[in-house]
Amino acid sequence: AQQVxxxxxxASRFDPNFTESVINANGxxxxxxxxxxMASLTRHLHDFCRENEITIDEYMAGIDMINxxxxxxxxxxxxxxxLADIFxxxxxxxxxxxxLASEAKDAPTATAIxxxxxxxxxxIYKTGESIVKGFPEGDHVMMHGKVTDFDTGKPIENAxxxxxxxxxxxxxxxxxxDQPDMNLRGRFYTGPExxxxxxCLRPTKYPIPYDGPAGELLxxxxxxxxxxxxxxxxxxxxxxxxxxxxxxxxxxxxxTNDVAFAVKESLIVDFEPREGDSKxxxxxxxxxxxxxx
Ligand code: MBD
Ligand code: FE
Numbered sequence: 001a002q003q004v005x006x007x008x009x010x011a012s013r014f015d016p017n018f019t020e021s022v023i024n025a026n027g028x029x030x031x032x033x034x035x036x037x038m039a040s041l042t043r044h045l046h047d048f049c050r051e052n053e054i055t056i057d058e059y060m061a062g063i064d065m066i067n068x069x070x071x072x073x074x075x076x077x078x079x080x081x082x083l084a085d086i087f088x089x090x091x092x093x094x095x096x097x098x099x100l101a102s103e104a105k106d107a108p109t110a111t112a113i114x115x116x117x118x119x120x121x122x123x124i125y126k127t128g129e130s131i132v133k134g135f136p137e138g139d140h141v142m143m144h145g146k147v148t149d150f151d152t153g154k155p156i157e158n159a160x161x162x163x164x165x166x167x168x169x170x171x172x173x174x175x176x177x178d179q180p181d182m183n184l185r186g187r188f189y190t191g192p193e194x195x196x197x198x199x200c201l202r203p204t205k206y207p208i209p210y211d212g213p214a215g216e217l218l219x220x221x222x223x224x225x226x227x228x229x230x231x232x233x234x235x236x237x238x239x240x241x242x243x244x245x246x247x248x249x250x251x252x253x254x255x256t257n258d259v260a261f262a263v264k265e266s267l268i269v270d271f272e273p274r275e276g277d278s279k280x281x282x283x284x285x286x287x288x289x290x291x292x293x
Pocket of ligand 1: 262
């Protein structure tokens, strides 16, 4: 073998010693958590390449996909997250992060993935107002309920409920030049009994953006791009663990077949017909339970 700096060249890259030599390149001052995670990632990635005999062409195709995802990402488009979401990885990380808040009968409200379309600084509305600023032709919903302390059952006053959902055309405002800025997004604060209520639209099923690497991969894998109808929430209050979650329409045809693998039983809801309200055809009651720190 050729001599490099007095030592022989490394073992064959097929040899696990090669993998260990890459890991051992880390110095003693490496950040401990990062060093541990990267060692594991290196082993899995090397094993993946060996197991599947990944060729240079395949490797370059993967790198190209990552680069294209990055190039098309901006504050309105998070293609990297979308790409990871269709592998179920955000759902897995969510489950790992919130082991306790799962499907137990009495648990804090279950979490679900954030997804790529949250925007900060959604407009603040007063109780009873509507987040619908455009697209009034949808089915309107009066949504209401309470935010309570999961341990004591006591109401939480001034909890923030941050909401976002798509229009009836299946697009978030940020994806759609025809919708007013911040349409179908809003923040509300609970009253003294933890109560909230607001108007929104009944969400519709929605295909995730299909014009980038995530869509390309779905097509190559013969997978559909649909998420079941859902509304996103971040419910938060001082001294409580924020709940990032989504609710899902039981009647949606994709309820058991979500492209992002985010549905949980306790987050499936029934929209009920609403009588005598000129502003909404449907009603939805949903209570949120937060755990204190
Ligand atoms: C979405 O609207 C979404 O909520 C998730 C989690 C992934 C892709 C698109
Ligand atoms: Fe969404």
